[in-house]
Amino acid sequence: MKAVGLIVEYNPFHNGHAYHLQAAKDATKAEIVIAVMSGNFLQRGEPALVSKWQRTRMALLNGVDIVFELPYQFAVQKAETFANGAVSILDATGCDFLCFGSESGDISLFHRTIDYLELEKKAFDEKVKQFVTTGVSYPKALSLAFQQLTDSRMYLDLSKPNNILGIEYIKAIKKLKSSLQPITITRKNADYHDDHFASATIASATSIRKALFTTENDNSLIEQYVPEHTSQLLEEYYHYYSDFHQWENYWGFLQFRLLQSSPYELKEIYEIEEGIENRLIAAAIESQNFKEFMEKIKTKRYTWTRLQRMCTHILTNARKTEMTANTEKATYLRLLGMTQKGKEYLNKRKAHFSLPLVSKLSSFKEKEISLDIKAARIYSFGVPNHLRLEMVKKEFQQPPIYLD
Amino acid sequence: MKAVGLIVEYNPFHNGHAYHLQAAKDATKAEIVIAVMSGNFLQRGEPALVSKWQRTRMALLNGVDIVFELPYQFAVQKAETFANGAVSILDATGCDFLCFGSESGDISLFHRTIDYLELEKKAFDEKVKQFVTTGVSYPKALSLAFQQLTDSRMYLDLSKPNNILGIEYIKAIKKLKSSLQPITITRKNADYHDDHFASATIASATSIRKALFTTENDNSLIEQYVPEHTSQLLEEYYHYYSDFHQWENYWGFLQFRLLQSSPYELKEIYEIEEGIENRLIAAAIESQNFKEFMEKIKTKRYTWTRLQRMCTHILTNARKTEMTANTEKATYLRLLGMTQKGKEYLNKRKAHFSLPLVSKLSSFKEKEISLDIKAARIYSFGVPNHLRLEMVKKEFQQPPIYLD
Numbered sequence: 067m068k069a070v071g072l073i074v075e076y077n078p079f080h081n082g083h084a085y086h087l088q089a090a091k092d093a094t095k096a097e098i099v100i101a102v103m104s105g106n107f108l109q110r111g112e113p114a115l116v117s118k119w120q121r122t123r124m125a126l127l128n129g130v131d132i133v134f135e136l137p138y139q140f141a142v143q144k145a146e147t148f149a150n151g152a153v154s155i156l157d158a159t160g161c162d163f164l165c166f167g168s169e170s171g172d173i174s175l176f177h178r179t180i181d182y183l184e185l186e187k188k189a190f191d192e193k194v195k196q197f198v199t200t201g202v203s204y205p206k207a208l209s210l211a212f213q214q215l216t217d218s219r220m221y222l223d224l225s226k227p228n229n230i231l232g233i234e235y236i237k238a239i240k241k242l243k244s245s246l247q248p249i250t251i252t253r254k255n256a257d258y259h260d261d262h263f264a265s266a267t268i269a270s271a272t273s274i275r276k277a278l279f280t281t282e283n284d285n286s287l288i289e290q291y292v293p294e295h296t297s298q299l300l301e302e303y304y305h306y307y308s309d310f311h312q313w314e315n316y317w318g319f320l321q322f323r324l325l326q327s328s329p330y331e332l333k334e335i336y337e338i339e340e341g342i343e344n345r346l347i348a349a350a351i352e353s354q355n356f357k358e359f360m361e362k363i364k365t366k367r368y369t370w371t372r373l374q375r376m377c378t379h380i381l382t383n384a385r386k387t388e389m390t391a392n393t394e395k396a397t398y399l400r401l402l403g404m405t406q407k408g409k410e411y412l413n414k415r416k417a418h419f420s421l422p423l424v425s426k427l428s429s430f431k432e433k434e435i436s437l438d439i440k441a442a443r444i445y446s447f448g449v450p451n452h453l454r455l456e457m458v459k460k461e462f463q464q465p466p467i468y469l470d
Numbered sequence: 471m472k473a474v475g476l477i478v479e480y481n482p483f484h485n486g487h488a489y490h491l492q493a494a495k496d497a498t499k500a501e502i503v504i505a506v507m508s509g510n511f512l513q514r515g516e517p518a519l520v521s522k523w524q525r526t527r528m529a530l531l532n533g534v535d536i537v538f539e540l541p542y543q544f545a546v547q548k549a550e551t552f553a554n555g556a557v558s559i560l561d562a563t564g565c566d567f568l569c570f571g572s573e574s575g576d577i578s579l580f581h582r583t584i585d586y587l588e589l590e591k592k593a594f595d596e597k598v599k600q601f602v603t604t605g606v607s608y609p610k611a612l613s614l615a616f617q618q619l620t621d622s623r624m625y626l627d628l629s630k631p632n633n634i635l636g637i638e639y640i641k642a643i644k645k646l647k648s649s650l651q652p653i654t655i656t657r658k659n660a661d662y663h664d665d666h667f668a669s670a671t672i673a674s675a676t677s678i679r680k681a682l683f684t685t686e687n688d689n690s691l692i693e694q695y696v697p698e699h700t701s702q703l704l705e706e707y708y709h710y711y712s713d714f715h716q717w718e719n720y721w722g723f724l725q726f727r728l729l730q731s732s733p734y735e736l737k738e739i740y741e742i743e744e745g746i747e748n749r750l751i752a753a754a755i756e757s758q759n760f761k762e763f764m765e766k767i768k769t770k771r772y773t774w775t776r777l778q779r780m781c782t783h784i785l786t787n788a789r790k791t792e793m794t795a796n797t798e799k800a801t802y803l804r805l806l807g808m809t810q811k812g813k814e815y816l817n818k819r820k821a822h823f824s825l826p827l828v829s830k831l832s833s834f835k836e837k838e839i840s841l842d843i844k845a846a847r848i849y850s851f852g853v854p855n856h857l858r859l860e861m862v863k864k865e866f867q868q869p870p871i872y873l874d
Contacts, residue, residue, distance in 0.1 A: 318855065319726045325847040325862070326727075326787040328840075351847075351862055354855075383730040436732075443729040443755075451722065451758075458729070458755055 067411060070096035070163040071156035071246065072130070073149075073235070075104045077114050077275070078300060079124035080292045082254050082268045087129050089251045090165035098411045100161050101130045102152045103402065104141035105438060106311075106445035107382065109148055111374025113311040113448055115275055116303040117457070119464060122403035126469040127295040131408030133467075134159075135400040138437040139389050142378050145227075147393045149234030150241075154395040157244040158421040164246045166235055169226040171252030176232050179222040180240075183233075190215060203369045205230070228253060242395070267291060278310060307449045313374070315448035317356040320381050324350035336379045336389035337372070346376075382444045388437055397434045400424045403467030427462050471815060474500035474567040475560035475650065476534070477553075477639070479508045481518050481679070482704060483528035484696045486658050486672045491533050493655045494569035502815045504565050505534045506556045507806065508545035509842060510715075510849035511786065513552055515778025517715040517852055519679055520707045521861070523868060526807035530873040531699040535812035537871075538563075539804040542841040543793055546782050549631075551797045553638030554645075558799040561648040562825040568650045570639055573630035575656030580636050583626040584644075587637075594619060607773045609634070632657060646799070671695060682714060711853045717778070719852035721760040724785050728754035740783045740793035741776070750780075786848045792841055801838045804828045807871030831866050 070090050076083060087099060103125065105118045114121060122133045140151020156164055170176070183190060190211060197207030209225035222229045232250055239246050254268045269291040277287045278300070285297050292300075304310060324332075324347050332343035345363055353359035356377075363373055379389070399421050404412060416423055424430040427439065439461070446457040474494050480487060491503060507529065509522045518525060526537045544555020560568055574580070587594060594615060601611035613629035626633045636654055643650050658672045673695040681691045682704070689701050696704075708714060728736075728751050736747035749767055757763035760781075767777055783793070803825050808816060820827055828834040831843065843865070850861035 318851070319723070321858075322723045322726065322848070322851055323730075325851075326785070326844060331787075351859065354859060381730070383735075440730060444726070447722070447726055447729075454725075455755065455758060 068096040069098035071161040073152040111378045133402040138441045149238045153238035165249040167253040311448040313356040406470045472500040473502035475565040477556040498567045515782045537806040542845045553642045557642035569653040571657040715852040717760040810874045
């Protein structure tokens with residue numbers, strides 16, 4: 067029984083994801099689809115629209131067989147660490163393929179680009195450094211340097227976020243000496259960051275979220291872009307919690323933490339350095355909401371995503387010591403859900419998994435999982451007060467979602 | 471120009487306070503009344519009903535000439551440290567008398583009790599220790615030990631909180647070798663903690679606050695117990711902020727901080743020790759509101775007041791290192807308000823003050839005041855979101871209240 071692995075956020079699951087899932091199965095002839103999914107906070111430093119449990123249901127109802135959680139310490143990270151965590155989880159399950167979407171769609175370009183970056187590391191790093199000193203962000207410097215050094219027809223475009231992720235996935239496979247075979251599929255239409263609808267059936271998750279927030283859960287606008295199950299599960303969630311999760315729900319708590327902290331304490335939080343701590347505190351005193359706050363702290367030097375990740379780490383109190391303890395490889399497999407077929411696969415294979423399988427939080431006492439627990443607790447501050455405790459407790463009591 | 475000093479919270483200023491103020495003037499023939507008043511958080515570990523600025527107005531309109539703030543690091547403290555701070559401020563201004571209310575009303579009993587406690591320190595401490603091991607709180611052990619050792623007709627009743635405070639005031643005067651002359655006046659009727667109305671015109675602040683909270687600012691219930699100015703100032707505040715401050719307003723933020731903290735981090739907070747940190751986190755996960763939370767953490771060992779002070783310190787992030795840096799003596803005089811007469815007194819005397827006079831926060835950069843700044847910022851999380859920033863900024867811009 068061949069298995070293909072996907073690395074996802076499903077925020078929310080939409081037609082583009084369904085297309086990618088089917089294409090991954092077609093390309094690999096795999097019978098089992100394993101998804102490694104970010105938990106309640108995402109790589110862009112944002113709370114997920116709906117909880118990881120609801121997003122797991124979306125995944126299972128749309129063709130994924132097994133969902134593992136990408137632990138917080140890998141999920142809310144730059145591409146390299148994100149890839150290390152996700153790939154190490156797929157590798158630990160003995161998965162055969164890793165199939166990722168990319169702007170390029172040509173796996174040979176990935177290999178050639180990685181080879182170039184290894185061979186010409188010194189010249190490339192030099193060039194990146196030059197661009198960084200002009201004041202641009204690191205990702206921008208990276209793509210500018212590469213563009214200047216290479217022929218664009220022969221290599222990847224490093225200004226595209228999914229190309230960058232793909233490179234990191236393949237590098238992680240190499241580092242782990244994993245037998246995972248990387249496959250890439252061209253992304254359909256929508257750019258990652260597009261915030262408007264550009265096609266009849268495929269739209270970016272960003273544009274779907276935007277529509278949901280501006281219309282206050284009027285699903286008619288998004289129905290053509292998401293499977294019916296997604297639409298139902300979103301509606302169900304909204305109905306129960308009267309809201310989706312977004313940064314503004316957490317603003318008061320972030321502001322509170324910033325106003326009670328000294329710059330010295332803030333520097334214990336992951337990614338807080340170079341004096342940004344003073345800037346954050348000063349901006350918190352002047353901002354009525356998260357958007358205002360972000361606009362105040364934004365500079366050319368830091369990407370919006372990196373700043374949002376900092377804010378997430380302050381919110382969850384993710385410290386340098388915790389976040390840097392292990393950035394190379396996951397240490398557990400947190401099972402969020404499975405179909406009947408997924409369960410069969412697990413039963414057959416789990417004895418050979420190279421990492422412990424965690425089905426219930428209460429039975430896993432390792433220190434590494436404490437960040438996921440904190441993240442789940444803090445995520446609950448985005449729902450109305452009277453539902454908060456119930457959500458916190460659910461994290462401990464919820465068995466993996468099972469779809470038979 | 472003789473001055474009499476009072477140590478107050480005015481939460482809010484009521485007829486009992488007016489009576490005490492007049493009695494202090496009568497007893498000392500002082501022309502000037504100087505009050506040292508707790509800021510936004512009080513000795514019982516609670517947010518003040520209304521801000522220190524509004525309470526300063528109450529004081530000035532009712533006969534106080536000068537109001538100094540008792541810094542957070544002394545205000546939210548056990549009796550001894552509270553007294554050290556307050557007495558050192560009065561001493562620094564060259565004030566002549568300290569007049570405090572007490573259950574006893576007989577200053578000679580205070581002196582005799584203090585002498586006894588000094589002479590019989592060893593026997594007394596031994597006895598207190600015995601009672602502590604039975605599991606009762608420290609204050610309770612203290613009064614039980616004293617009761618067992620002494621003849622109650624000759625000495626103070628140490629179960630009365632104002633007797634305890636009085637003892638600490640006099641001890642502080644001795645330690646400072648201050649020329650302040652202590653005077654005590656019997657408290658009228660109401661017990662400190664009484665929560666019901668027991669007289670026609672005098673009621674405890676506790677009962678007044680209770681009436682305000684249960685009637686949602688229907689002042690008719692409290693009018694007979696407070697001067698007209700208090701009633702007006704309370705109404706004005708409530709009208710502007712749509713609320714008074716109470717612990718429940720801050721519950722979400724306390725819960726947030728407890729759920730994002732590790733026990734190890736909590737132990738950096740002042741007064742958090744002996745494993746109470748684990749108990750606090752566990753209770754926070756189970757409590758819908760502050761009252762529920764307090765009932766969960768209450769034990770015989772800790773008084774309600776001490777637990778509330780812990781909660782206040784967690785809320786303001788007051789760390790052991792900050793709170794214990796100096797517990798003997800204030801290091802600045804923060805002027806909150808003055809009448810015309812108060813101003814004349816200040817102009818005449820301030821050159822001889824033994825501590826720096828702080829009229830505006832922006833002009834005082836010493837590290838010691840950072841706790842007061844944090845406390846003011848955090849206090850603003852008790853008002854509606856859209857008024858929060860305005861309140862935070864006010865702390866920096868507000869000159870002392872001046873009543874001419």
